[in-house]
Amino acid sequence: MNRKTILVLAYSISPIRGSEYSVGWNYVREMSKDHNLIILFGLAGDHMGDIAEVTSSSICQSLPNVEWVAVRPNWMAKLLNWCNRKNIFTYSFYLAYRAWHRQAYLMARILVGSRSIDVIHYLCPIGFREPGYLWKINKPYIWGPIGGIENRSTRLAIAKGPIVGLKILFRNIINVAQFRFSPRVQAAFKHTNLILSATSGIQQEISNIYNIETVLLAENAITFEMLEKQKAIVVPQKSHIQIIWVGRIDEGKSLDILLKALSLVNSKNWRLSVLGDGPLMNSHIKLANKLNIGNSIEWVGKVSRRSMSDFYSRAHIHVISSLLEANTTVIWEAMSFGLPTVALDHFGMHDTICEKCGCKINVGDSLKEIANEMAAHLNRLIENPTLITKLSIGVLECSKKYTWEKRRSVWNNCYDLAISRWSSNIDRVNFED
Numbered sequence: 130m131n132r133k134t135i136l137v138l139a140y141s142i143s144p145i146r147g148s149e150y151s152v153g154w155n156y157v158r159e160m161s162k163d164h165n166l167i168i169l170f171g172l173a174g175d176h177m178g179d180i181a182e183v184t185s186s187s188i189c190q191s192l193p194n195v196e197w198v199a200v201r202p203n204w205m206a207k208l209l210n211w212c213n214r215k216n217i218f219t220y221s222f223y224l225a226y227r228a229w230h231r232q233a234y235l236m237a238r239i240l241v242g243s244r245s246i247d248v249i250h251y252l253c254p255i256g257f258r259e260p261g262y263l264w265k266i267n268k269p270y271i272w273g274p275i276g277g278i279e280n281r282s283t284r285l286a287i288a289k290g291p292i293v294g295l296k297i298l299f300r301n302i303i304n305v306a307q308f309r310f311s312p313r314v315q316a317a318f319k320h321t322n323l324i325l326s327a328t329s330g331i332q333q334e335i336s337n338i339y340n341i342e343t344v345l346l347a348e349n350a351i352t353f354e355m356l357e358k359q360k361a362i363v364v365p366q367k368s369h370i371q372i373i374w375v376g377r378i379d380e381g382k383s384l385d386i387l388l389k390a391l392s393l394v395n396s397k398n399w400r401l402s403v404l405g406d407g408p409l410m411n412s413h414i415k416l417a418n419k420l421n422i423g424n425s426i427e428w429v430g431k432v433s434r435r436s437m438s439d440f441y442s443r444a445h446i447h448v449i450s451s452l453l454e455a456n457t458t459v460i461w462e463a464m465s466f467g468l469p470t471v472a473l474d475h476f477g478m479h480d481t482i483c484e485k486c487g488c489k490i491n492v493g494d495s496l497k498e499i500a501n502e503m504a505a506h507l508n509r510l511i512e513n514p515t516l517i518t519k520l521s522i523g524v525l526e527c528s529k530k531y532t533w534e535k536r537r538s539v540w541n542n543c544y545d546l547a548i549s550r551w552s553s554n555i556d557r558v559n560f561e562d
Contacts, residue, residue: 234262260317269551273325355465364514378407392420393504469520485523
C-alpha cells in the first residue's frame with residue numbers, strides 16, 4: 130500500500146455525535162493512519178454552517194495527517210436554509226444543500242489545482258439524491274457507500290394511517306424518479322470510477338438500473354474502543370431482562386411496533402429503556418400506558434454518547450424496529466457490547482444480522498404479523514436467558530467481520546482499484562468481496 134493524498138467530501142462530521150456524523154469521523158480517524166486526508170466539511174452541529182465542534186476541537190486539530198477545510202455556506206445557501214432552520218419549510222434544506230455542494234466543488238477545484246491529489250472521495254452523507262459535482266473533476270473518483278435507494282413498504286406505511294401512507298407513497302415515487310431519471314444522478318453514476326453500496330438491496334438496484342457492479346460496504350463499523358468493551362452477556366438469576374431501543378421517535382423508526390410486541394409477551398420479566406426523543410414521543414408514551422406496559426418502560430430521552438454506553442452495558446437485548454434504515458450506527462454500538470439484536474429482515478439489518486448474533490423478523494403483509502413475530506422472539510429470549518448468552522457469543526464472533534481494521538483494508542483496495550480504472554479508462558470491472 131502506497132500512502133496517498135485523498136480529498137474527502139464529508140459534509141457532516143463530528144467527534145462527539147453519532148449517526149451520519151460518526152460515519153465521517155470514524156473514517157477520518159482510521160484512514161488517516163494510512164493516508165494524508167484533506168476533508169471538505171460543512172456541518173458538525175444541528176444546522177448547515179455549525180462547525181465549531183470541528184474547528185474548536187483539540188481532538189480534530191491534533192489528528193495527524195488531516196487537513197480540515199471548512200466550506201461555510203454563502204449568502205444563497207443561508208437564505209435557502211433559513212426556512213429549514215425555522216422549521217417553516219424543512220425541504221428548503223435540499224436547495225441549500227445543493228448550493229453548498231457547488232461551493233464545495235469550487236473549493237475542490239482550487240485544492241486539486243494547488244495540491245497533488247491522488248483520489249477524490251464523496252463519503253457522506255450517504256444519500257444518493259444529492260450527488261454533488263466532484264465527479265466533474267478529472268481525478269480518480271469514488272462515491273459511497275450510497276444509501277437511500279431502497280423504498281419502504283407502502284402497504285405497511287398505509288397500515289400506520291392514511292396520512293403516513295400517502296407520505297411514504299409520495300416519497301417512494303420521488304425516490305424512484307430521482308434514482309432513474311435525475312440528470313445529475315445519472316451523470317454521477319456514469320463518471321464515477323468506483324461506487325460503493327451500503328446494502329445488498331442497493332447493490333442490486335444499481336446493477337438492475339445502471340448495469341454497474343458496485344462494492345458492498347456498510348458506511349460504518351466497529352471501532353477499537355468499541356471492541357475493548359466486548360464481553361459475552363450472562364443474565365444474572367432472578368434479574369429482569371433489560372431491553373434497549375435507540376433512535377429518533379418518529380414514524381420511520383416505528384417504536385410502536387416494539388411497544389405492541391411487548392404487550393403480547395407472556396412474561397413480564399422485562400424492562401425497556403428508550404433512548405432518544407422525537408415528535409411522536411408523547412403519543413408513544415400514551416400508547417404504552419394504553420397497552421398496560423408503561424410501568425416497565427424508562428423514557429430516557431436524548432443522551433450523550435458516553436451516557437449511552439452505560440445503558441448498553443446494562444442491557445441484554447437490543448431491538449431495531451425501523452421500517453426504513455440503511456446500516457444504523459446502533460447495530461455496531463450494540464455489537465460492541467455483545468448485545469444480540471432483534472430486527473426486521475430488510476435493508477442493512479438483512480446484511481449484518483444472522484442467526485448466530487440475533488433474530489430477524491419477516492417483513493410480512495401487516496404490522497400485526499411483524500408485532501406478533503417480534504413478540505414470539507422476545508418471549509423466547511426472556512423465558513430462556515441462556516439463549517441470550519448463546520447469541521451474545523455469536524455477536525462476538527460475527528463482529529470480527531465489521532471492524533474498522535477490516536474496513537481500512539477494503540478502502541485501500543478500493544482506492545487502488547479506482548486509480549487503476551481511471552488510468553486505464555475501463556468502464557466496468559468485476560468485484561470480489
